[in-house]
Amino acid sequence: MLPPALISMVYRDGGGVSFLMAFLFCLVMGGLSWYPNRNEKGDLRAREGFLIVVLFWTVLASFSAIPLMLLEQPNLSVADAFFESFSGLTTTGATILNKIDGLPHAVLWYRQQLQWLGGMGIIVLAVAVLPMLGVGGMQLYRAETPGPVKESKMTPRIADTAKHLWYIYLSLTVACSLSYWAAGMTVFDAICHAFSTIAIGGFSTHDLSMGYFDSPLINFVCVLFLLIAGVNFALHFAVVHSRSLRTYFYDPEFKAFITIQLVLTLICFIVLMSFSVYDSTFDTLDQALFQAVSISTTAGFATTSFADWPTLLPILLIFSSFIGGCAGSTGGGMKVVRIVLLYLQGIRELKKLVHPKAIFTIKLGAKALPNRVVEAIWGFFSAYAAVFVVCMLALLAAGVDDITAFTAVAACLNNLGPGLGEVAANFSGLSDFSKWVLIIAMLFGRLEIFTLLVLFTPAFWRS
Template identity: 40%
Template structure:
């Protein structure tokens, strides 16, 4: 194994920062349009970010294009940290967030599409800041590195596939086209199209254009940042809730399947085993919660509103969007356990959702069933099949290792939070919420929709959980192993 090519790492991060500066022009335009106090903050941040990015590009103008797996992991992991460090500057410069810990937490929560917030009065933010919060979730949903692969030809022959595999969530990655840049363009194209369609549908309801754009960005990204402190409950609109439910579920499905369905090929979507399991879990969880609400007498004014409320919370939590129309933690422990489970499962691989992913849970379920069979027939060879394809034992082993590390990280993080004075429910609930990139808190954090009261160390622990959760653990954690840095 050769030495890590740090020159190309720095150069590509420079390109990424320049793209980030370009995207910051959008909230700057919003700030100028509304003529509010955040104009200076965005202008200053754009200058700083573009300057650092340009310097990084030209610092190693003559460089080796060689990029392997280690460079891919390093670029993806560190770039998300740099996005958050530079992305938090507008909040600090404008004074909307007073310290680095809270600003970094808010920003990395946005980029990782977690949606956990430390703000307790969101409506007080200027429009530019509100739009920036939504935009960073939209960029993080599909991935700014994937966007760079679509528009930067130099990466197609310089290890672009390494970056693609390191950033896109899932156990396998479907290439829509032979060239990785063409795949990236098509994925971003369908992502943009879904967002635009959702804007139109939301404007037809009680939302104004600005709120519609912001919520369309955060819905397709399954991020959950809202322009209102009370989230979607603010509008009290069945139409808005049903539209967002539909688009949350669409965004929770593998985007390559959505792409084929958009072209008229519904067969792949309907026959996909993961998508069917995902929708089945949504159905069963909705039945369990709505039935429980009726039995416990916690109805919302009738059969339809109660079922809608249950469906909205299930869709929001399993797709890890994190929007709210009700505080599910007040329903009772049974409901919290159901929500906890679907937050752990997550939606489909290849979507913008977080969580462990439905496909991994299906593979583990089938492998466990096979183990029961092998107890009776020890010499039998019974492979795990998904979509009629045999899943190799090596892949099954990787999935089991992933789930073990997932639970281990959750336990360690919850242990640290409990040592900081948080209750059992708050420690495990908030850890899972951040690790699965969901957003809603538990206990005291659910009542005011804010993580503000968590101690500073706890916020850094949860920020780390958000990052490794978005990049599916190993992409980041491998950087902490000694053999990653060894030259052999």
């Protein structure tokens, strides 16, 4: 909360006092919580790992809402402040704010900073710190890191793993900032948009999002870094370690991810051309590429209102957000590797119908996967669908229309941001009850369903 306070001193447009007050409150509360327990030591088990992951996200996002509640501009209710805070830290990018351009620079910076911190996962940072406090971090890493094979590590020590991830994350942020600045953004806008681009968050410092800049070059920079951030960061590490770009193309998830992006862009381009939505072929390609990548990677940046496109495309792009980015990336959704494995499992079941006695194995690249992994994927898919249905029914019960309810839950559960209907621009028109439901959906999406769902099982709380 100190950087926004410093930003307010530079631009002198307000907001600094609220962030300083919130900083002091957090400092006092943190001190009171830490001091009585400062001498406690102990090893973490997997159960404590899951609990700490959930508490980190809920507690930190809750405390992050404090300065937003203290601000005079914008003047937010408790529900609105929590919604904006959770949306930022979970990198969802859904907002309840109007007239973003007129907000103090401190508030604009804070929103982008929340996304940047949440993008890689605050737990990853904590994993690098916890071993120094005498507490093991592997349980936290397994609870936080998405993907079907969570036991894999990039380095022998988990603290080194976390540090390597942050080095890559920071390097990409710096490169993205410089690229935006070179493409024509101001320094402030370049840094802020780099925060939300590498985090695949989608917050912007302008109401028109990327459309404010009206620059194909800026659009291309955004697409490039969204694709990079949508790739498994462990794969980035492997490329840096091997010093060969060929490593990317040995990865089956990466190839599937790029293929999905190309197919979506092609479909959008063909439909937009056939309906003559834009004046030139170049504009059509620019818009098709940007919106396809932005929505399917769950960033949610906009150059135009994609809700006004021919009906096929908005629905197609919303469904593409269910796939999201690669496992181990900053993207949301169910992750590409899970969709690939579901597809391979479906093919295997069809083969079994033809050859009931044959034994078929599912391979990811050249590696055969055990059945327990495939079963876990199906369990995750079932839980994902169940959480989606429950949240959507809750919104329908609150009086939200069907299109808005469906896309609002999809946007929050997939950590996407924009939806259709009443939430095409922002979420300010929803009731407080609906906002709290969507906050829960954001948490479920960011914590990969099971990490949060396991806390609701009686077995978890048995000693």
